Amino acid sequence: MIVPIQIITLLSIFQISVLASDWPQWRGPDSNGIADASDLPTVWSKSK
Known part of the structure; x- marks a missing residue:
């Protein structure tokens, strides 16, 4: 039961840090x- 709580906690911390950056x-x-x-291209070609 502790492992899912740790995973959720780590994911929450990661999400907060990404949103805050x-x-x-x-x-x-x-x-x-x-x-x-x-001068942006208007046509894409396979050679370029």
């Missing part, structure tokens, strides 16, 4: 997923 790189600096680049 700041991820500034996620979806760009403004967190909006918009790229500032202007």
